[in-house]
Amino acid sequence: MTAPATEPATPADAEPAGEDHPVLLLRLAGPLQSWGVRSAFNRRDTGAEPTKSGVIGLLAASVGMSREEPLGDLLGLRLGIRVDQPGTLLRDYHTVSDYRGRPLPQAGVTAKGTQKPTSPVKHTHVTARYYLQDAVFIAAISGPRGLLLTLETALRAPAFPLALGRRSCPPTQPLCLGIRSTDMESALRTEPWQPSAHARKQYAARLGRERRLGRPAHPPTIDRSATLEDPNGHDVLQDAPVSFDPHLRTFTSRRVRHTWLSIPSGYHNADSDAHNGPADDADHDPFALLGW
Template sequence: MSVLTLRLAGPLQSWGSSARFARRTTETAPTKSGVIGLLAAAQGRDRTADLTDLAALSFAVRIDQAGTRLRDFQTARHAVTGKPMPVSERFYLADAVFVAAVAGDDGLIHSLHDAVRAPVYLPFLGRRSCPPQGPIDLGTRSGHDPVTALRDEMWQAAEWHQKRHRRNAFVTLPLLSESAGDGPLGAVLRDQPLSFAPTQRRYALRNVISTTLDVPNRHYQPSQRPNSTAKPVPVSRHNPEALLTPLPPQSPLDGH
């Protein structure tokens, strides 16, 4: 078994699992159907192609930077009649960073790795209007499951976000993984892809377990305690008048 890890970061992302009609919501992390769709597009598969091999991949995702939820309103007109369509409410995640991992047969994982490095169709983060910030490929690992691969993967949050936690040697990151076999049941999510056909999109239910991982912070800076024997440093008080040039003394007759 091999694992492919992906860094999913961009200005906007949107991963819907129950979006319907004029209200298009987003989950707090990438869905399995969204990531499988990204991989299928990278391979150049048609929307009506068989997804059995991709849907059978084990999947997990780590939330490295949760981002901020945004709401947008969009208008449109019918392509045939030209009549205005209902105003749609769409939700996005701004400045979020995730690390997703898929595990399966060595040959399939390596073919997916080649595909994301030279995709047939450009990848997007849930919607076509959400391009990734940069390359999404983080490489492959042999003999790992998705959770183990994410435990070993470096923290991928933006540098400014990591420096905000520089006093912590480790950071605790949320992890969403699949319930394996007779394991514990978690939240139920309808994001197990069965078909991406435009006329018959179908998804099955999937059990998702929420846990956490402790990951090292490479920007860790231990706080330096002051030396008790050192002499206190005098604190100078701010005096804005000290920067002003003194005026020469005026004669009592000035101004007369």
């Protein structure tokens, strides 16, 4: 990987970042997701939320771009992520060995360019890969309407198979929720909660127990955390892609801000009385928002 660029790369003909753009909403859900933020030798981690490089990679695959192609207009897109279901961390244990029974090579090479054998001799190498299981995220992609329309069409009939961070992590449907004619934060604030049916029932049952109702509680709204790309944000993430070329993979930084959004819960039988109202009232345990 090359050294990261110091400034975000933006096409010369991109529209000013400050202008209002419509938003394309994606539901990123599947049995497994893995959004790499760093990998070193025998360990491949996953971030707690989708990365911008992972989402842009998914969009590039949908329109049929090869890894060597310049990302062009995709560089100017802005990203917001809402955590609807954080999921749980899964550690996948791997071992690597040579089927011929030969010692494994090491990273170092000889003067002739061949890999040196391990010393002392090593026949098995242990690696670990980390995934998020049963997680659901809403991704809001802000950009010019014409580009978003092209991406929406491609996502519904992608040129290449799509994945949630790694090829082994296909998304479930629905993936594309459509275009919203509003800003990023408003789109994430008004889109109904999108958890699995099981998680929805679990939340209602737990909330009912916490409030000692003797039945599940169905609040009309629920609080969810969100990370919004914002040039005035106080946090910096090093996950904005510049190039996916395997020989020149380059990333740059972007500023984000973290917030909580009160969103429609989507319960069809939402309680209307004050005691069983919004999930953020005084008797609500905030750790329940994390699925604990």
